[in-house]
Amino acid sequence: MAPVALITGASRGIGRSIALRLARDGYTVVVNYRADERAAKDTAQILQALGADGMLCQADVTDEQAVRRMVAAVEKAYGRIDLLVNNAGTAEQALFTDLTTASWGAMMDVHVNAAFYTCSAVLPGMIRRKSGNVVNIASMWGQVGASCEVHYSTAKAALIGMTKALAKEVAPSGIRVNAVAPGAIDTAMMAGFSEEDRRAIAEETPLGRLGKPEDVAAAVSFLASTDAAFITGQVIAPNGGLVI
Numbered sequence: 067m068a069p070v071a072l073i074t075g076a077s078r079g080i081g082r083s084i085a086l087r088l089a090r091d092g093y094t095v096v097v098n099y100r101a102d103e104r105a106a107k108d109t110a111q112i113l114q115a116l117g118a119d120g121m122l123c124q125a126d127v128t129d130e131q132a133v134r135r136m137v138a139a140v141e142k143a144y145g146r147i148d149l150l151v152n153n154a155g156t157a158e159q160a161l162f163t164d165l166t167t168a169s170w171g172a173m174m175d176v177h178v179n180a181a182f183y184t185c186s187a188v189l190p191g192m193i194r195r196k197s198g199n200v201v202n203i204a205s206m207w208g209q210v211g212a213s214c215e216v217h218y219s220t221a222k223a224a225l226i227g228m229t230k231a232l233a234k235e236v237a238p239s240g241i242r243v244n245a246v247a248p249g250a251i252d253t254a255m256m257a258g259f260s261e262e263d264r265r266a267i268a269e270e271t272p273l274g275r276l277g278k279p280e281d282v283a284a285a286v287s288f289l290a291s292t293d294a295a296f297i298t299g300q301v302i303a304p305n306g307g308l309v310i
């Protein structure tokens with residue numbers, strides 16, 4: 067039976083690319099999305115064209131009960147979840163002094179609390195089977211901090227901390243937990259950047275370009291594979307050398 071991967075926020079961008087890569091790797095792919103049903107259906111169509119098995123699951127990952135329902139539906143359909151990729155996320159640029167309690171909380175909700183909800187729902191099955199894999203999509207800003215993105219940087223740093231601590235706790239159960247910390251990746255999340263800003267980031271990047279969603283998907287594919295069987299609690303950084 068094909069292994070089963072649940073990818074949060076897979077309607078577009080990095081999540082969609084991870085879904086396609088894992089389908090090519092032989093996974094049954096569960097595509098989670100929150101609101102963009104049209105984009106999620108497009109992802110599903112591409113997966114179908116690849117001959118991959120899978121399903122679409124609408125759920126807001128900041129809603130604990132919705133996450134529990136989603137995981138239960140996947141386990142009912144396929145009996146197991148072998149790989150959880152916590153990818154759903156949002157970004158916002160604002161001065162720290164302009165941040166509200168609501169925007170601070172929303173950033174913690176989607177990056178940190180959501181990963182707690184998904185891991186809490188998925189890990190019991192993995193622990194029972196004594197095998198499983200979790201990959202958290204963090205960010206280089208969680209490693210070095212970004213001006214005007216203090217809440218985002220804090221949330222991603224927390225996700226990296228969670229990755230390391232959880233990796234230690236569940237390793238004896240045969241489960242690996244790792245993070246991917248991408249640099250600047252060319253997705254809708256960068257839509258707010260002007261052409262000039264994008265060129266400047268590419269020039270500042272030692273490898274001379276913005277990242278592609280496929281660059282992140284390749285790192286996830288590696289971490290999920292048996293080639294990474296001795297790797298846990300680590301942060302892999304597809305960032306073109308922007309942060310070393």
Ligand code: NAP
Pocket residue numbers: 074075076077078079080081098099100101102103125126127128153154155156157176203204205206247248249250251252253254255256
């Ligand atoms: P994106 O194109 O904006 O896609 C974000 C995805 O997350 C969408 O599928 C969206 O679904 C989903 N999502 C957002 N909130 C959700 C929620 N509450 N519940 C379920 N799904 C939700 O962004 P991206 O660039 O692919 O980013 C993916 C991940 O990579 C994020 O965690 C981001 O922080 C991280 N990252 C991105 C970059 C970059 O430069 N792009 C760099 C480092 C890290 P809906 O449209 O349905 O809401």
